[in-house]
Amino acid sequence: VDLSVDLAGVPLPSPMMTASGCAANGREMHRFIDITELGAFVTKSVKAAPVSGRPTPRMAETDSGMLNSIGLQGPGVAAFVEEDLAWLHSIGARVVVSIAGGTASEFAAVARRVVRSPYASAVAAIEVNISCPNVANRGLVFACEPSGSHKVITLVREEVPRGIPILAKLSPDVTDITEIAAAVVKAGAHGLTMINTLLGVAIDPVRLRPHLAATTGGLSGPAVRPVAVRAIWQVSAAMREGRVPAVPIVGAGGVRTGADALELLAAGATAVQVGTAAFNDPTAPLRVGRELADALDALGVDRLADVVGIAHEGGL
Numbered sequence: 001v002d003l004s005v006d007l008a009g010v011p012l013p014s015p016m017m018t019a020s021g022c023a024a025n026g027r028e029m030h031r032f033i034d035i036t037e038l039g040a041f042v043t044k045s046v047k048a049a050p051v052s053g054r055p056t057p058r059m060a061e062t063d064s065g066m067l068n069s070i071g072l073q074g075p076g077v078a079a080f081v082e083e084d085l086a087w088l089h090s091i092g093a094r095v096v097v098s099i100a101g102g103t104a105s106e107f108a109a110v111a112r113r114v115v116r117s118p119y120a121s122a123v124a125a126i127e128v129n130i131s132c133p134n135v136a137n138r139g140l141v142f143a144c145e146p147s148g149s150h151k152v153i154t155l156v157r158e159e160v161p162r163g164i165p166i167l168a169k170l171s172p173d174v175t176d177i178t179e180i181a182a183a184v185v186k187a188g189a190h191g192l193t194m195i196n197t198l199l200g201v202a203i204d205p206v207r208l209r210p211h212l213a214a215t216t217g218g219l220s221g222p223a224v225r226p227v228a229v230r231a232i233w234q235v236s237a238a239m240r241e242g243r244v245p246a247v248p249i250v251g252a253g254g255v256r257t258g259a260d261a262l263e264l265l266a267a268g269a270t271a272v273q274v275g276t277a278a279f280n281d282p283t284a285p286l287r288v289g290r291e292l293a294d295a296l297d298a299l300g301v302d303r304l305a306d307v308v309g310i311a312h313e314g315g316l
């Protein structure tokens with residue numbers, strides 16, 4: 001089975017990626033799997049300056065999935081480039097660098113540092129995280145606001161050379177995700193990653209107060225997979241109807257198996273990220289790729305590209 005994909009002009013040998021934030025910046029996961037075998041390794045969203053993150057506890061397991069309120073903890077872009085991106089470059093990984101900012105110009109400044117670094121040849125794409133749920137205003141500053149989202153992508157695009165595609169990562173917590181998708185693609189995004197976590201609250205049943213110090217957190221894991229499939233479906237349908245310019249979709253949301261990945265692909269995704277499943281099983285992103293190949297083989301499909309969006313066309 002041919003699993004290769006074309007991500008907005010960048011050829012990847014596999015559709016499988018990590019999901020931002022779930023394997024830090026690569027070293028931990030590389031102890032368990034060879035991360036250069038992934039289609040791409042996606043880094044934790046990085047801001048201009050170091051961030052200490054939200055108060056603890058900031059992770060909670062619920063029977064419906066994982067809730068996090070990390071709050072963009074990270075080393076800042078200078079240390080990220082010199083320590084993490086340099087290392088990822090040295091091992092030959094394809095890297096999707098996730099960037100974040102409190103203002104549109106901060107996003108642009110972070111992008112600039114990354115693409116002008118000596119390690120830019122390792123950068124397969126820039127993923128612009130306009131959808132973190134764990135910041136002031138519930139992260140909805142850009143996430144559910146078309147004009148703010150448009151501005152972020154416009155400024156980032158001015159800094160990023162042709163040849164490095166820009167992916168916009170969208171939130172499921174919006175009234176109409178096709179409206180945000182249209183705004184960011186019109187601003188120059190070459191692809192869309194869907195979805196970020198879904199805002200939630202979990203309450204400790206004994207102490208009867210929120211599990212997380214910050215109260216709210218982002219829900220991830222199998223419970224959100226139908227939400228991801230819905231978002232991918234809606235945007236893919238809007239692209240087919242000409243309401244959103246057609247660009248590749250990178251799917252993310254509760255993928256644990258090859259069958260789960262196939263579901264996102266059939267809904268319209270070209271590539272698939274694995275996040276929460278990697279906490280229990282750091283081999284999950286590569287394992288899911290092997291399971292996907294077996295599932296396609298069993299269906300008699302030779303090329304992954306043949307199933308992208310196939311559910312919109314009546315299926316197999």
Ligand code: RRO
Nearest residue numbers: 069070071072132134197218
């Ligand atoms: O760091 C976080 O708390 C975080 C981010 Br930036 C994000 O985009 N999604 C999420 O669930 N957590």
